[in-house]
Amino acid sequence: MPTTAEQLHHLSAEQRARLAARLRSKYDRKDTSEPIAIVGMAARLPGAANVTEFWDLLRTGDSAVGPPPPGRQGDRPGGYLSDIAHFDAEYFQISPREAVSMDPQQRLLLETASDALHDAGIEAGSLAGSRVGTFMGLMHDDYGRIGAEQGHIDGHFVTGTNPSLAAGRLAYVFDFHGPAITVNTACSSSLVAMHLARQSLLLGECDLALSGGGNLLLHPDSTLMYEQAGALSRTGACHTFDASADGYVRGEGVGVVVLRRL
Numbered sequence: 001m002p003t004t005a006e007q008l009h010h011l012s013a014e015q016r017a018r019l020a021a022r023l024r025s026k027y028d029r030k031d032t033s034e035p036i037a038i039v040g041m042a043a044r045l046p047g048a049a050n051v052t053e054f055w056d057l058l059r060t061g062d063s064a065v066g067p068p069p070p071g072r073q074g075d076r077p078g079g080y081l082s083d084i085a086h087f088d089a090e091y092f093q094i095s096p097r098e099a100v101s102m103d104p105q106q107r108l109l110l111e112t113a114s115d116a117l118h119d120a121g122i123e124a125g126s127l128a129g130s131r132v133g134t135f136m137g138l139m140h141d142d143y144g145r146i147g148a149e150q151g152h153i154d155g156h157f158v159t160g161t162n163p164s165l166a167a168g169r170l171a172y173v174f175d176f177h178g179p180a181i182t183v184n185t186a187c188s189s190s191l192v193a194m195h196l197a198r199q200s201l202l203l204g205e206c207d208l209a210l211s212g213g214g215n216l217l218l219h220p221d222s223t224l225m226y227e228q229a230g231a232l233s234r235t236g237a238c239h240t241f242d243a244s245a246d247g248y249v250r251g252e253g254v255g256v257v258v259l260r261r262l
Contacts, residue, residue, distance in 0.1 A: 036198050040120025040258035042112045046079030046251055050115075065236060065249055073146075074220035076227075077236040079251030084108065084216060092173050101156035103143040105214040106169050108254040109136060113170050113210050116256040124174050133178035133206035134167040135197040137189025137213030145219050170210065178206035189213055194257070201261050212256030223250055 041051055047064030048054035057064060064079050072080070087107040089099035099107070113134075117124045144161030147153055159165050164182045171180040179200055183193045190213030197211035217223060226232050233239075233247035 034202055035262045036201055036259055037262050038257045039260055040116045040118070040122065041256070042115035042119055043253065043255035044081055044108060044112060045253040045255070046081060051119075063237070065251075068217075073218070074223055076223055076232070076250070078217055078223075078249055079253070080217065081108075081252045081254075084252075087111070094173075097154075098156045098160065101147070101152075101154055102160040103141070103163075103166075104218070105138060105143070105163075105216050105254070106160065106166050108216075109166055109170060109212065109214050109256065110173060112212065112214075112254050112256045113174070116210065116212070116258050120258040122258070127208070128175035129177055130208070131178045131206045132171075132174070132176035133197060133200050133209040134170045134176060134180045135183065135193040135200070135209060135211045136167040136170070136181075137183045137185075137191070137193040138163040138166045139184050139186060139189055139215065140219075140222055142216065142218035142222055145221070166214075176210075178209070183213075190255070194259075197259050201259060207260070209259040210256055211259055212254065214254035216252050217250055226250065 043051050043054060045054050045057075045064070046066075047062065048057050065077055066080065067077055068074055069080050069082055084104045084107075087099055087102075087104075088111070089096055092110055094102070114124055117127075141161060141163050144157065147157055147161065159169070163184060167180040167182040170176070171178070181193070181196060183189050183196065185192045190211075193213060194211040197209035200206050201209055223232070231247055233245075233249050235244075235246060236249060238248050239245040
């Protein structure tokens, strides 16, 4: 099979010039200064079941760091979500068997995306077949590792635990026909996902975009890696911008925003 370079070699100079002109015309027409608005948002965070509760947490300065909830592996303090096993599979027309094989990060992204659309005053069903993009940041595959170790692997694990398919899951369930991209750039994953969502809107690739990300601490080895690297706080607190800072505390959460051009 010829390489890309070999294929390009067969294009005449005139063909290459025409192609370059078309690409320039496509992107030059786009106004990259056009404002993009957040029209809806939803989140589930440690100590806060929604955005309003999170704002209250910030306002009071309370800490949501604590020990792992019952049933979790490991014993390190962190910012944990509660009730991550709860999921309304029937609402999303997902069979109970498939739901069990779905990473809770995917489940939470589905629920939070639905809540974000509701916050935007949009009925999710009204967007079926529309050019809606999904851009999600996801890094770890703890649930897949646990399933492999416990021998609970079935056919649904392929789509249920692969982080790269998280955005596609949303697009499939809601029948969105825009770009579906999952980003893993470590700690900046959700930020990069939002950047890509904005670019996609400005380029006219989609008319509405859902951007967000999720993180759950399910396998102790993920935390152990950071501990061995000396990245985690021994005091169990983030002393940000303080001389006593000795590392950070890992945390969970999921958030989704709805973006559109003004």
